[in-house]
Amino acid sequence: MAHLKLDTQKIDECRKLAREISEPVEAMISAHTTIAIERATLRMIGVNGAVVRNGQYYPEVNAIIEDLHKEGKLGCGVLPLFVNGLIQTGLSVQALGTQVAEKKINLLTLPQAPVEEVQTHAKKLCADARDHLIRQREIRDANRVELKDPFDPQGKNGPLIYVIVATGNIFDDVVQARAAAQAGADAIAVIRSTAQSLLDYVPHGATTEGFGGTYATQENFRIMREALDDEGKKLGRYIRLTNYCSGLCMPEIAALGALERLDFLLNDAMYGILFRDINMKRTLIDQHFSRRIIALSKIVIHTGEDNYLTTADAVENGHQVLASQFINERFALNAHMTQSLMGLGHAQEMDPEHPDVFLLEIARAQMTRDIFPDAPIKFMPPTRHKCGDIFYSHLMDAMFNFVGVLTGQTIQLLGMATEAMHTPLLQDRWMSIKNAKYIFNGARSLGADITYNAGGKIESWAAKVLDDTLAHLQMIRSKGLSKAIEEKAFAEVSRRETGGKGYDGVILREPGYLNPFFELL
Amino acid sequence: MSTNQSRMSELELKKLKPYGDILNDGTIQVSFTLPVEPSPEAREAAVQFAEKMGLDQIKIATMEKAANGFAFFVIYGNVRHTVDYTSIHVVKVEAGKRSREEIDEIIRTKIGRKLIVLGACTGYDAHTVGIDAIMNMKGFAGDYGLERYQWLDARNLGAQVLNDELLKLAQKENADAVLVSKVVTQHNIHVRDLQDLMKRAEQMGLKEKIVFVAGGPRVTHPLALECGFDAGFGVGTKPSDVASYIVEEFLKRKGIHIDEPKE
Numbered sequence: 001m002a003h004l005k006l007d008t009q010k011i012d013e014c015r016k017l018a019r020e021i022s023e024p025v026e027a028m029i030s031a032h033t034t035i036a037i038e039r040a041t042l043r044m045i046g047v048n049g050a051v052v053r054n055g056q057y058y059p060e061v062n063a064i065i066e067d068l069h070k071e072g073k074l075g076c077g078v079l080p081l082f083v084n085g086l087i088q089t090g091l092s093v094q095a096l097g098t099q100v101a102e103k104k105i106n107l108l109t110l111p112q113a114p115v116e117e118v119q120t121h122a123k124k125l126c127a128d129a130r131d132h133l134i135r136q137r138e139i140r141d142a143n144r145v146e147l148k149d150p151f152d153p154q155g156k157n158g159p160l161i162y163v164i165v166a167t168g169n170i171f172d173d174v175v176q177a178r179a180a181a182q183a184g185a186d187a188i189a190v191i192r193s194t195a196q197s198l199l200d201y202v203p204h205g206a207t208t209e210g211f212g213g214t215y216a217t218q219e220n221f222r223i224m225r226e227a228l229d230d231e232g233k234k235l236g237r238y239i240r241l242t243n244y245c246s247g248l249c250m251p252e253i254a255a256l257g258a259l260e261r262l263d264f265l266l267n268d269a270m271y272g273i274l275f276r277d278i279n280m281k282r283t284l285i286d287q288h289f290s291r292r293i294i295a296l297s298k299i300v301i302h303t304g305e306d307n308y309l310t311t312a313d314a315v316e317n318g319h320q321v322l323a324s325q326f327i328n329e330r331f332a333l334n335a336h337m338t339q340s341l342m343g344l345g346h347a348q349e350m351d352p353e354h355p356d357v358f359l360l361e362i363a364r365a366q367m368t369r370d371i372f373p374d375a376p377i378k379f380m381p382p383t384r385h386k387c388g389d390i391f392y393s394h395l396m397d398a399m400f401n402f403v404g405v406l407t408g409q410t411i412q413l414l415g416m417a418t419e420a421m422h423t424p425l426l427q428d429r430w431m432s433i434k435n436a437k438y439i440f441n442g443a444r445s446l447g448a449d450i451t452y453n454a455g456g457k458i459e460s461w462a463a464k465v466l467d468d469t470l471a472h473l474q475m476i477r478s479k480g481l482s483k484a485i486e487e488k489a490f491a492e493v494s495r496r497e498t499g500g501k502g503y504d505g506v507i508l509r510e511p512g513y514l515n516p517f518f519e520l521l
Numbered sequence: 522m523s524t525n526q527s528r529m530s531e532l533e534l535k536k537l538k539p540y541g542d543i544l545n546d547g548t549i550q551v552s553f554t555l556p557v558e559p560s561p562e563a564r565e566a567a568v569q570f571a572e573k574m575g576l577d578q579i580k581i582a583t584m585e586k587a588a589n590g591f592a593f594f595v596i597y598g599n600v601r602h603t604v605d606y607t608s609i610h611v612v613k614v615e616a617g618k619r620s621r622e623e624i625d626e627i628i629r630t631k632i633g634r635k636l637i638v639l640g641a642c643t644g645y646d647a648h649t650v651g652i653d654a655i656m657n658m659k660g661f662a663g664d665y666g667l668e669r670y671q672w673l674d675a676r677n678l679g680a681q682v683l684n685d686e687l688l689k690l691a692q693k694e695n696a697d698a699v700l701v702s703k704v705v706t707q708h709n710i711h712v713r714d715l716q717d718l719m720k721r722a723e724q725m726g727l728k729e730k731i732v733f734v735a736g737g738p739r740v741t742h743p744l745a746l747e748c749g750f751d752a753g754f755g756v757g758t759k760p761s762d763v764a765s766y767i768v769e770e771f772l773k774r775k776g777i778h779i780d781e782p783k784e
Binding site: 178182183195211212277307386387388431491492493 | 552587589658661679704
């Protein structure tokens with residue numbers, strides 16, 4: 001594989017700055033919890049039912065946490081109260097969850113067991129929950145070995161073919177996903193229904209109506225996992241499943257994804273802040289807990305830096321992507337994740353009419369590969385400059401595939417000719433996979449057979465982006481992350497520390513905060 | 522070249538047909554998938570579909586197995602139908618297409634203050650994909666959203682904003698334009714919501730003060746007019762289309778003249 005000669009001292013300096021940027025944020029994170037973390041905690045120990053509200057299923061964990069939050073009783077977390085409830089009533093986790101959610105039992109008026117007893121009991125529940133997650137992980141990993149998994153974090157086997165399904169109906173999604181796998185897809189992402197990230201609860205059960213995607217629910221995860229396992233057996237190839245761990249339910253989606261043996265989760269430390277206007281503190285606290293679960297379950301995350309290039313100019317703003325990748329890497333390391341789980345994201349979004357555009361795109365893709373050699377780099381296709389001209393669009397995707405295979409990207413989200421028109425039809429996906437297979441096969445060894453000219457256009461552009469990144473990180477370090485975001489450090493979007501959605505779900509931890517998952521995960 | 526010109530002079534707009542390489546050949550290309558395994562029977566089914574679409578001289582360019590139980594076709598044929606181009610009348614938004622820079626420049630020089638634009642998905646509609654595409658910085662298909670305009674104060678209120686709430690805010694903030702996105706169309710809820718908004722706007726005396734624009738995949742300009750809006754935009758609308766309209770309409774109401782778009 002051809003590599004770029006990059007200044008390693010500057011790369012080290014970028015990593016050092018990212019660590020310094022994360023330090024005050026980490027202090028803030030460990031001083032807080034959120035309603036989403038407490039809900040995820042309850043889910044992991046086994047509260048998984050739903051109550052009917054306004055004719056719709058509403059998760060028990062939301063009913064329970066909402067009531068306690070209203071009373072301001074979550075400063076020590078939900079576990080002291082809930083575990084005390086278990087001790088006092090002798091009920092099972094599930095039964096107590098239902099009774100509390102239906103307001104038949106009030107956790108706040110029960111007698112109080114000794115603190116040590118509550119702590120011991122809580123620890124045992126959480127340890128059992130962790131062991132269950134580990135067993136689920138082991139089942140998944142055994143399936144990978146049995147069925148043959150083409151995935152290699154460093155991208156040595158060529159880019160993984162990754163496509164999305166988005167019918168809105170989980171049962172139609174299954175048909176589309178199986179078809180895609182038969183055509184050659186290695187990974188399937190079930191796109192979520194529009195704006196699910198802004199729901200402060202995870203919908204319940206199998207769903208058949210969604211817009212622009214399908215609701216992420218535990219049951220939908222299970223249905224798709226089962227279908228892909230079955231299809232994988234027929235094809236003799238492990239098919240990876242992806243969903244979206246962003247928005248207001250990050251920790252819960254991580255928990256559900258871990259329980260249902262997902263392989264990939266989209267999970268970014270800053271995406272929610274910038275693109276969903278979710279409160280900064282809320283997202284940063286939530287991403288940490290979600291990544292703790294992800295680290296245990298060895299799920300590969302995909303970060304969302306590709307989005308920066310759809311908002312800010314892709315030629316001008318490569319440094320924002322790289323700076324964000326360093327920050328995402330640091331937050332992931334802080335959550336105990338290894339490099340091999342960090343699918344750092346970027347995209348081929350430059351104006352197709354820009355002179356020498358492919359040289360610049362190759363520079364960006366190759367430097368991402370070379371700066372994060374152990375990370376399973378996720379490469380996203382052109383979207384911004386696409387319109388209804390499906391023939392030109394297909395050609396753009398072909399060049400994107402060429403850059404992907406040349407530069408050793410790990411996960412290639414295939415572009416669709418009908419991007420910007422509709423969610424992919426079966427035939428769109430098939431055509432796109434055919435395109436990718438053709439190019440991945442034909443140019444398989446090209447990267448290993450060339451070298452980049454020292455001081456040539458490609459190397460110079462990479463050097464420039466690295467310089468800009470270093471300066472950008474220095475600026476962020478000097479201002480602090482939240483101030484920098486307020487001043488549009490990323491994607492030309494400004495967000496404030498106390499603005500955005502979900503801020504009321506951020507809770508200052510009190511002495512006596514109890515959540516053994518923070519030690520166990 | 523003269524041959525070409527004389528050939529095209531035979532064009533009959535009353536009997537318009539698609540053009541392949543010979544005038545009036547009616548050549549078109551279609552592609553679709555049938556949920557059956559590729560087979561001679563599947564091919565025949567595809568031919569019959571093409572015939573029912575009004576095609577002659579049908580050529581199945583390819584039949585591919587797109588997945589188990591799915592056959593994908595690319596077909597060429599010559600369409601029998603014609604269209605009377607001279608009788609077509611389309612009710613459309615009367616505004617030129619201007620670039621973001623051009624629009625910002627017009628507002629700066631002709632109005633001298635930022636235009637306030639509020640956008641929302643109203644009622645129970647939680648689908649912000651449309652309003653986000655128009656409002657948010659990111660924009661759509663390479664066309665920046667209204668938030669990016671230097672001379673627009675564009676605020677995306679997001680999903681599930683009640684009509685009443687939206688209008689009160691518009692009144693309080695002295696909005697110059699209100700954009701409403703409707704995606705959900707079950708039981709014609711989009712039409713009822715749009716009508717309700719305009720009824721309330723009229724009662725509050727806002728109809729003349731504010732430019733009201735509706736948008737959504739099932740929204741057309743005539744439908745929006747019917748509901749009392751000033752304009753409607755459908756699928757594929759770009760932020761600059763909407764911004765161009767808002768600025769022109771705003772200036773028209775103030776009696777300020779602007780030049781035709783540069784393009």
